[in-house]
Amino acid sequence: SNYLLERSKVLSAKDGKDIVIIDVGAGDGILAHFLKENIVTKRVSRGKKNLTKKSNKNSLAGLSSKHNEGSIPTIVATDDGSWNILPKANVEKLSVKEAMNKYGSYDESTNSKQHHLIVICSWMPMNLDWTKEFRDAGVDEYILIGECDDGNCGDNWRTWGNKEFFVADEEDVDVDINSLIPDYRLDGFQRHELDRLTKLQFSRFDSMVSSGSK
Numbered sequence: 406s407n408y409l410l411e412r413s414k415v416l417s418a419k420d421g422k423d424i425v426i427i428d429v430g431a432g433d434g435i436l437a438h439f440l441k442e443n444i445v446t447k448r449v450s451r452g453k454k455n456l457t458k459k460s461n462k463n464s465l466a467g468l469s470s471k472h473n474e475g476s477i478p479t480i481v482a483t484d485d486g487s488w489n490i491l492p493k494a495n496v497e498k499l500s501v502k503e504a505m506n507k508y509g510s511y512d513e514s515t516n517s518k519q520h521h522l523i524v525i526c527s528w529m530p531m532n533l534d535w536t537k538e539f540r541d542a543g544v545d546e547y548i549l550i551g552e553c554d555d556g557n558c559g560d561n562w563r564t565w566g567n568k569e570f571f572v573a574d575e576e577d578v579d580v581d582i583n584s585l586i587p588d589y590r591l592d593g594f595q596r597h598e599l600d601r602l603t604k605l606q607f608s609r610f611d612s613m614v615s616s617g618s619k
Contacts, residue, residue: 406440406443406444406447407447409426409440409444409478409523410444410447410448412424412523412546413426413478413521413523416521416545417476417521420518422518422519422520422521423476423478423479423520423521424478424479424520424521424522424523425478425479425481425508425510425520425521425522425523426440426478426479426480426481426522426523426524426525427481427483427504427508427522427523427524427525428440428480428481428482428483428524428525428526428527429483429484429501429504429524429525429526429535430483430484430485430501430526430527430528430529430530430535431482431483431484431527432484432488432490432496432527433490433491433492433493433494433496434482434484434492434493434494434495434496435493435494436482436525436527437480437481437482437494437495437496437525438482438493438494438495440480440525441480444477444478444480445477448477478523481497481504481508482494482495482496482497483496483497483498483499483501483503483504484496484497484498484499485498485499485500485501485503486498501535502538505538505539505541505542506542508522508542509522509543509544510522510542510543510544510545511542511543518543521545522542522543522544522545523544523545523546523547523548524539524544524546524547524548525547525548525550526539526547526548526549526550527550527551528550528551528558529549529551529558529559529564530558530559531557531558531559532559532560533559533560534559534560534563534564535559535564536559536563536564536588536589537563537588540589540592546594549564553565553598554567555567555569555570562587563587563588565587565596566587566588566589566590566596568582568583568585569582571585
């Protein structure tokens with residue numbers, strides 16, 4: 406939540422536009438629920454600190470400082486319900502494509518962003534790649550939780566850019582895999598690994614051998 410608060414502040418400072426955070430494939434919705442709860446608590450706490458540091462004479466300055474922190478981002482959990490996971494919090498029944506269509510940041514009528522968009526995806530289903538949908542929707546960034554490169558989350562080539570899992574189409578059977586550029590890089594995105602957080606993530610399918618994955 407600290408990271409999302411800081412990113413929301415940075416993005417909002419660019420143009421004053423709102424921040425929308427979407428948890429796709431959210432399952433029971435618990436992740437988005439507690440993220441929102443924690444972010445609201447921290448933002449309110451920061452606001453109180455800003456105000457108590459000011460004297461009555463400078464109370465308007467305190468309010469201005471609070472405003473500069475940015476508004477609380479909108480956090481939404483979405484899931485298509487295909488895994489029949491019982492919701493434990495608010496979850497909008499939307500597929501990834503439907504969620505991106507509804508909450509995508511690009512406004513065709515004005516040819517501009519209507520808000521900033523961050524997508525969270527926890528344990529993307531194996532052999533599926535949702536990240537292209539994220540990028541096409543004008544996302545500012547997306548956060549992927551789960552195994553990467555050669556694990557059971559997403560498509561090891563299209564999602565993570567692992568060249569060892571590239572499957573050539575008929576027209577490029579002679580392609581040199583060393584010259585391949587991952588789709589996310591072609592779309593102008595960079596990958597940042599958070600190795601220190603690896604031990605803090607867990608899956609519903611974890612077992613004793615799971616500690617050997619990345």
